[in-house]
Amino acid sequence: MSSPPPYPGQPGDPQDPRHGYPEQPTQQFGQQDRFGQGQGPYDQQYGSYPGRPSAHDPGGYPGYGAGPSPAPPRNGAGVAALVLGILAVLTGLFLLGGLLGLIAIALGIVGITRASKGIATNRGVAIGGLVLGVIGVLMTVAVVVFAVFSLNLFNDIDQGQFMSCVQDAGSDQTALQQCQRDLEDRLQGELDQLGN
Template sequence: MSAHDDYGQQPTPQQQYGQQQYGQQQYGQQQGYPYGGQPPATQGQYGPAPYGHSPYGNAPYGNSPYGYAQPKPGNGLGTAGFVLGLLGLILCWVPVVGIVLGVLGIILGGAGMAAGKRNGSGTGLAIAGLVLGIVSLIPAIIVLVAVVNS
């Protein structure tokens, strides 16, 4: 049983490690062109290589002739309004602190919305700060009234 398996059949070349049948192509390899299977860009009878191609290969991250997209400007007032509105909601059980943080969240959230519309930055956090500031005022006022009347 030197070249046979348990059932009396000879193993196929696919069953033997490292051997491949002639004429079969392995996955991912294309015949004739190494490293990705694309022919190199050359200057043939039709002129130079197409725009954006380099004889040294393409750049790894983008090959845009327009450069990279610029990020939107930040909205610091909207972010501050969101943080203060959230803190006002968390600390609404502290009588004066919840009201002060809620009012500041409303003010900075509104200013962040105006600044976002003016300079084209995002207004999502500013809206969230405005809503959180309004929502935090309701329980903060209820807690303040309960403390004063007790």
């Protein structure tokens, strides 16, 4: 039994124009040449310089193919800034909120700087922490200013009469209640004057 004739284009086909010529060895993509460099299909056609990586071989260039993996991003400062910024806003009515806000601002700046240098990948988180830290500080400053203003206003209106009345009353509850009523009358009189 004879074997069927080969298909056109296969080795051994009598109609193949290459019939009778020895097969040329072909170099596969990614194989090493005699200089130890990779050869891509375009480099076989046009050639490449000895001692240089192939233009079509990504393994020859840093950052492509095999090589050291990049360091993980350092996102800790940005995340800490956001957490402390949220706490600063929540506690902004107290002095603790201002302190947390200042720390959030500092960490937010560090996180933004790291993101600008490409060390971190969470620039938006760091900006959010910075903004919330600023809001927390501003809330604390507003509370302190309001408290100082109110205390000064109270001292201007009362002129120390309430404190001297309380000291004179001692532990007498009736006298203390009278001191409170006198203070309320003075405050009401001042509000009436401001309204006119």
